[in-house]
Amino acid sequence: MMAAKKILMLVGDYAEDYETMVPFQALLMVGHTVHAVCPGKTAGQTVRTAIHDFEGDQTYSEKPGHNFALNFDFAKVRADDYDALLVPGGRAPEYLRLNAEVVALVKAFAQADKLIAAVCHGPQLLAAAGILQGRECSAYPACAPEVGLAGGTYVEIPVDQAHVQGNLVTAPAWPAHPAWLAAFLKVLGTEIRL
Structure with a gap:
């Protein structure tokens, strides 16, 4: 029997829609606890997401996504309480990296050698x-x-x-979800039996 893990997901306004919704739902589906948080917001509040697509232009296109409901308060987050950190891409990492508390939180996960997964623009953070x-x-x-x-x-x-390099799992964009989430779950120690 797999022990459920506790995962922190750092999101913000205009995080990429798929890179937020899909990991959140998939990790809950396999039995993990996921706290989705955003600085300055509390459980029940939402962040807006953006859909980034690859349609043959020189860069991705951007369209409005969903309002994604947060389920935990950023102010209550401590790295010690989690097994892993997940950072979706989109435009959110660009402004989240300006928040000293967010940066300190990411550093705390790294200093504790906890699993960190980031996709697309998440590595900016x-x-x-x-x-x-x-x-x-x-x-x-x-x-x-x-x-x-x-x-x-x-x-x-x-x-x-x-x-994958040790406890760091990264990917270029949401088309990597099957490979990225599978790698994340493997490093996390999650076993799925069908």
Whole structure:
């Protein structure tokens, strides 16, 4: 029997819709506890999401997504209370990395050698927290310079693949969900039997 884990999901306004909704629901489905939080907001409040799609343009397109309901208060979060951190992409990491409490929280997960998963633009937050030094990290290709400037090695992989280095699980974008979530669950120690 698998022991349920406790996972913190850091989201914010205009987090990518699929990268927020799909991991949240999938992790709950397999029996884990997921606290979705946003600085300055409490359980029951929402963040707006954005749908990023790949339609043949030089970069992704953006459309309105859903209002995603938070289920825990950011002010009550302590890294010690969780087994893992999950950071969706979208535009949220861009402004979340300006929040000193968020950056300190990400650093606390890294210093405790806890599992950290980030997808798409999520590594912007990891770079800002200074935890990519000497690490390999995938991300949306436009984030490659930030990974490098933070002392990390950007790993270029197909958009539907994931990269694992120890307790760091990263992927370029939501088409990688099957590979990224499978890798996250494996590192977390989750066994799914059908």
